[in-house]
Amino acid sequence: MKLDTRAMRHLTAEDWRVLTAVEMGSKNHEIVPTPLIEKIARLKGGASGVHKSISALAKVGLIARMKEAKYDGYRLSYGGLDYLALHTHASRKHVYSVGSRIGVGKESDIMIVADDTGTQKVLKIHRLGRISFRTVKTNRDYLRNRQSASWMYLSRLAAIKEYAFMQALREEGFPVPEPIAQSRHTIVMTLIDAPPMRQISSVPDPASLYAELIALILRLAKHGLIHGDFNEFNILIREDKTDDDENPITLTPILIDFPQMVSMDHQNAEMYFDRDVECIKRFFSRRFHFTSTTPGPFFRDAKKTVGRDGVRRLDAVVEASGFTKKMAKDLEVALREQEASSEKRGESGDESEEEEEEEDLEEEDENDGDEDDDEGPQVIGDGVLENSAGLNKLTINDGT
Ligand code: ADP
Ligand code: MG
Numbered sequence: 001m002k003l004d005t006r007a008m009r010h011l012t013a014e015d016w017r018v019l020t021a022v023e024m025g026s027k028n029h030e031i032v033p034t035p036l037i038e039k040i041a042r043l044k045g046g047a048s049g050v051h052k053s054i055s056a057l058a059k060v061g062l063i064a065r066m067k068e069a070k071y072d073g074y075r076l077s078y079g080g081l082d083y084l085a086l087h088t089h090a091s092r093k094h095v096y097s098v099g100s101r102i103g104v105g106k107e108s109d110i111m112i113v114a115d116d117t118g119t120q121k122v123l124k125i126h127r128l129g130r131i132s133f134r135t136v137k138t139n140r141d142y143l144r145n146r147q148s149a150s151w152m153y154l155s156r157l158a159a160i161k162e163y164a165f166m167q168a169l170r171e172e173g174f175p176v177p178e179p180i181a182q183s184r185h186t187i188v189m190t191l192i193d194a195p196p197m198r199q200i201s202s203v204p205d206p207a208s209l210y211a212e213l214i215a216l217i218l219r220l221a222k223h224g225l226i227h228g229d230f231n232e233f234n235i236l237i238r239e240d241k242t243d244d245d246e247n248p249i250t251l252t253p254i255l256i257d258f259p260q261m262v263s264m265d266h267q268n269a270e271m272y273f274d275r276d277v278e279c280i281k282r283f284f285s286r287r288f289h290f291t292s293t294t295p296g297p298f299f300r301d302a303k304k305t306v307g308r309d310g311v312r313r314l315d316a317v318v319e320a321s322g323f324t325k326k327m328a329k330d331l332e333v334a335l336r337e338q339e340a341s342s343e344k345r346g347e348s349g350d351e352s353e354e355e356e357e358e359e360d361l362e363e364e365d366e367n368d369g370d371e372d373d374d375e376g377p378q379v380i381g382d383g384v385l386e387n388s389a390g391l392n393k394l395t396i397n398d399g400t
Contacts, residue, residue, distance in 0.1 A: 005378040007060040017041045018053035031066040031073035088183040097377040126185045128154035155185035157331040158259040165258040168317040175254045194238035206290035221302035224315035228260040230276035263315035270299040
């Protein structure tokens with residue numbers, strides 16, 4: 001789904017209040033009855049003001065009228081939730097303008113945004129539940145419970161979990177983006193000026209990069225964690241210049257994408273650990289024709305290092321942040337389901353060697369050539385950006 005912020009500047013303070021009321025009502029109602037929206041919004045203009053706002057919001061697709069319902073009601077759309085999150089980021093001065101989309105994942109949209117000083121950042125919008133839960137019967141049964149399966153709830157869980165891990169990893173000095181803010185199903189983080197390893201065709205010293213990545217896996221394990229999706233898309237490779245004439249540049253891997261992280265104590269920990277290791281081995285062999293002479297690393301050895309030397313266990317961090325076991329389970333089931341269905345559609349990174357070489361660097365172009373690239377940034381904040389002539393200045397006029 002494409003994020004289109006153009007309607008933002010047309011929303012009045014009342015519209016925002018009503019949109020917020022629909023969001024609040026969604027906590028207990030799949031379809032929020034109109035009288036409840038009126039009650040929560042409590043506009044000065046009364047019911048007629050609410051109805052005016054409802055029409056305005058429905059017209060731009062932020063809420064949708066549910067006609068099949070027994071009663072008259074509305075539900076929030078992905079667009080509506082996007083707007084609410086952006087509105088919060090804008091009012092906290094984390095985001096001022098929204099630029100182009102740099103990535104479209106199965107489970108997220110990645111946008112370049114900027115604050116009012118012009119500093120670029122990344123907005124990650126989680127979009128879980130875009131696929132229907134059909135592949136695994138147990139999941140289907142589990143997710144029959146409406147709340148567990150709701151896209152809004154699952155996407156928010158993914159954002160909360162990812163933000164908590166990014167914070168914990170960053171505090172421990174792991175090479176990850178700096179988390180700046182989280183609202184609803186979105187995260188704002190620093191923009192890493194480095195391409196994913198997927199786009200790197202050769203490196204001067206594959207052995208040392210390989211060693212560094214394996215060391216990263218082991219360091220995570222020591223802190224009680226497995227990344228769970230440690231692949232060439234989720235490792236960005238930054239080039240740093242050095243003063244050393246013999247090695248003029250160093251390559252630093254930076255890890256992203258954390259909603260699927262699991263504990264070293266997880267019942268399938270060994271499988272996840274081995275899969276992460278295998279992913280790197282396979283990529284290095286195919287892309288850089290490098291195969292390590294050292295076998296492993298092995299889960300059983302890594303397991304022995306968990307918490308060693310007094311290091312902080314980070315697998316408990318997310319739970320400590322209020323992410324309950326039930327939330328963890330709901331998210332895990334949804335992510336596993338998503339993974340299973342994308343494997344079915346042949347979207348996993350598991351393509352054959354020939355296919356991979358062909359695709360090679362082309363794939364990025366597909367995403368990069370996205371149509372929103374030409375449009376320039378869409379301003380959502382309430383300041384004035386210098387040199388903003390020609391930009392769509394979008395004003396949030398609710399005084400927040
Ligand atoms: P998904 O869950 O959809 O895989 P990711 O977090 O892996 O989402 O992001 C998708 C892509 O967006 C990455 O492969 C990377 O190219 C880009 N990306 C994500 N976060 C950043 C960031 N902080 N800085 C630069 N690029 C990023
Ligand atoms: Mg990813």
